[in-house]
Amino acid sequence: MSTNSILEIDKLSYAYEDKQVLEDIDFSIQSGSFVGLVGPNGSGKTTLIKLILGLLPHKRGTIRLFDTPIEKFKDWNRIGFVSQKANSFNTGFPATVYEVVSMGLTAKVGYFRFFTKQHMQKIKHAVDIVGMTEYLHKNVGDLSGGQQQRVFIARALVSEPDFLILDEPTVGVDAENVQRFYEMLADLNKNKGITLLLVTHDTGTMTSYATNIACLNKRIHFHGDPHSFEHMSDQDLSEMYGHNVHLVKHEH
Amino acid sequence: MISSFLQYEFLQNAFFTALLIGFIAPLLGTFVVVRRLSLIADALSHVTLSGIAFGLMLDKKLGGFALTPFYTGMGFSVLGSIFIEQLRRVYKAYQELAIPIILSGGVGLSVIFISLADGFNTDLFNYLFGSVTAVSRQDLWTILVVALVVTSLVFLFYKELFMLSFDEEHAVVSGIHAKRIHFLFIILTALVIAASIRIVGVLLVSALMTLPVAASIRLARGFKQTIAFSILFGEASVLIGLVAGYFFEIPPGGTIVVTAILILIITLGFKKLQQRSHFKKVMS
Numbered sequence: 001m002s003t004n005s006i007l008e009i010d011k012l013s014y015a016y017e018d019k020q021v022l023e024d025i026d027f028s029i030q031s032g033s034f035v036g037l038v039g040p041n042g043s044g045k046t047t048l049i050k051l052i053l054g055l056l057p058h059k060r061g062t063i064r065l066f067d068t069p070i071e072k073f074k075d076w077n078r079i080g081f082v083s084q085k086a087n088s089f090n091t092g093f094p095a096t097v098y099e100v101v102s103m104g105l106t107a108k109v110g111y112f113r114f115f116t117k118q119h120m121q122k123i124k125h126a127v128d129i130v131g132m133t134e135y136l137h138k139n140v141g142d143l144s145g146g147q148q149q150r151v152f153i154a155r156a157l158v159s160e161p162d163f164l165i166l167d168e169p170t171v172g173v174d175a176e177n178v179q180r181f182y183e184m185l186a187d188l189n190k191n192k193g194i195t196l197l198l199v200t201h202d203t204g205t206m207t208s209y210a211t212n213i214a215c216l217n218k219r220i221h222f223h224g225d226p227h228s229f230e231h232m233s234d235q236d237l238s239e240m241y242g243h244n245v246h247l248v249k250h251e252h
Numbered sequence: 253m254i255s256s257f258l259q260y261e262f263l264q265n266a267f268f269t270a271l272l273i274g275f276i277a278p279l280l281g282t283f284v285v286v287r288r289l290s291l292i293a294d295a296l297s298h299v300t301l302s303g304i305a306f307g308l309m310l311d312k313k314l315g316g317f318a319l320t321p322f323y324t325g326m327g328f329s330v331l332g333s334i335f336i337e338q339l340r341r342v343y344k345a346y347q348e349l350a351i352p353i354i355l356s357g358g359v360g361l362s363v364i365f366i367s368l369a370d371g372f373n374t375d376l377f378n379y380l381f382g383s384v385t386a387v388s389r390q391d392l393w394t395i396l397v398v399a400l401v402v403t404s405l406v407f408l409f410y411k412e413l414f415m416l417s418f419d420e421e422h423a424v425v426s427g428i429h430a431k432r433i434h435f436l437f438i439i440l441t442a443l444v445i446a447a448s449i450r451i452v453g454v455l456l457v458s459a460l461m462t463l464p465v466a467a468s469i470r471l472a473r474g475f476k477q478t479i480a481f482s483i484l485f486g487e488a489s490v491l492i493g494l495v496a497g498y499f500f501e502i503p504p505g506g507t508i509v510v511t512a513i514l515i516l517i518i519t520l521g522f523k524k525l526q527q528r529s530h531f532k533k534v535m536s
Contacts, residue, residue: 053425076427083421093286093418096474103415107426112408139473155422 004031005067006163006195007052012061014047021047023218025061031162034189034196036206036226039216045199046084048216049167053081066162077108080156080164082149084171089148091141097151098136101126104158126158127151130184146177150184157188164188165197178202182209203229263498265387266451270490270504272399273448273460278468278486279406280444281461282479283437285469287417292336292438293458295351296329296445298358301454303328303446304379305365312369321379322391326446332358333442337435382453382505384498391450398447402440413437414475451490453505463512464489467519485515 007029014022021044029035039045050056052063054070063070066078101123102115109115115123127133130150135143140151149169156164166185170178186209188194200206207213207226215222215229222229257263284293306328307321332354339350366376378386406413412433415423424430448457468481493508500507 055421055425076425081422081425083425089419090286090288092469094469094472094475094478095414095418099414099474099476100418102411103418103422104426106411106415106423107428109411111412115411137473 008064035212036210043217080161082166084168104155126154130154146173274487274490277460278464278482285465295354297457299332300325300329302361305362309369329442329446333438381503456505459509467516
């Protein structure tokens with residue numbers, strides 16, 4: 001194993017044409033942590049994720065993944081990604097749960113190679129982890145929003161990533177299942193040792209599961225443990241969100 | 253039927269060609285439909301027509317020219333597919349704009365070439381609506397090569413093509429060369445369209461790529477099954493249509509497409525009955 005740093009961002013800035021979206025971001029993630037990245041709409045969360053995934057070229061600052069500058073980083077298999085769009089896919093698409101999860105291995109298996117029995121086992125195992133085995137051969141379009149999100153997590157897990165990034169994964173999942181969903185993530189973090197970065201605008205439920213919280217609004221306004229986050233003054237929060245907000249404390 | 257089949261080479265040519273395109277058109281068609289690119293098939297078939305018209309014109313002007321209209325059509329189809337991709341890249345926000353540009357361009361060129369070739373003749377009519385008699389042995393060999401190339405490339409790149417169809421962003425994040433795979437896909441589509449034209453004709457080729465898939469998608473579970481059912485329906489349409497076309501002396505393009513539509517209607521009806529009985533079971 002390499003050192004403990006999964007992600008290190010230094011003095012990162014980003015602008016779309018003349019609109020500054022991210023400014024002077026310093027941010028790091030240590031191995032084994034479960035980081036919640038919160039921020040209001042338009043705070044640059046998705047842009048930051050795109051930069052980390054190399055979907056956007058960055059011009060100012062540095063990004064290091066697993067101690068390698070992103071420009072040289074090749075080990076994309078070590079990073080799993082569940083996008084915000086995952087649950088707005090074409091629900092008429094005829095693909096079974098098994099087929100969707102198998103896509104998580106496509107790049108790892110590589111060109112001109114086919115899935116082996118071992119790969120098939122891995123696919124079934126990933127589906128099992130998210131508790132969807134009984135739906136293995138059902139079309140994903142026929143499942144509920146929460147179930148679909150689980151399938152997309154399984155797709156990200158099947159390549160056995162060390163670092164899993166989730167962008168607003170609970171959008172479209174009903175409240176009751178959100179809780180179960182976070183429990184599953186916390187379990188992956190604790191028992192499988194997967195480092196998690198969860199992007200969300202919902203500060204409530206997440207604080208009871210995450211080990212670190214970072215607040216983003218163009219800049220990183222806060223980075224620390226959930227306990228001190230909950231004790232952030234309303235004034236600090238308002239400054240960050242740019243209007244009056246009150247943190248909803250989550251009892252647990 | 254069987255004795256004339258054994259007796260006439262043109263019937264054998266038509267039969268085997270039909271079997272081949274009944275396989276490759278729905279195979280590629282499944283990817284085309286799920287990617288919501290059905291109209292691209294239409295645009296490409298019209299570009300193929302301009303290629304065919306170009307071939308007919310060369311034949312007329314130069315006489316005994318080495319390239320038959322079938323090959324010029326195939327060449328134009330492939331060039332057209334590359335051009336569509338360029339246009340889709342230029343008009344990122346209006347990707348569908350590429351289709352009317354290419355389609356009208358294809359028809360415009362066709363009209364010019366056809367006029368230069370001194371207007372309509374039976375040859376052109378065969379290309380428009382398909383023909384049982386027009387397939388030569390050499391055409392059959394060419395279509396066989398196209399079918400082998402297309403099938404083996406789809407087999408080889410199946411998992412990448414599938415991934416790209418389902419979720420392009422995810423494919424890119426995972427490190428799949430989305431642009432190259434897409435390029436391969438569009439070229440294969442162009443080849444399949446050009447190959448299918450001999451039997452179903454320019455105007456109906458996109459139907460053979462989409463109708464069997466439309467029926468299959470209602471019944472199948474998963475993507476592989478969708479492909480399998482599409483091919484099954486495609487073969488059924490092509491064979492029934494070809495035999496009907498031969499007996500009634502109608503261009504097979506028409507009978508093939510009408511068969512495919514009948515299959516689609518039966519499928520939809522079957523699905524409706526199934527849902528109704530399921531509903532009854534739930535209610536009782």
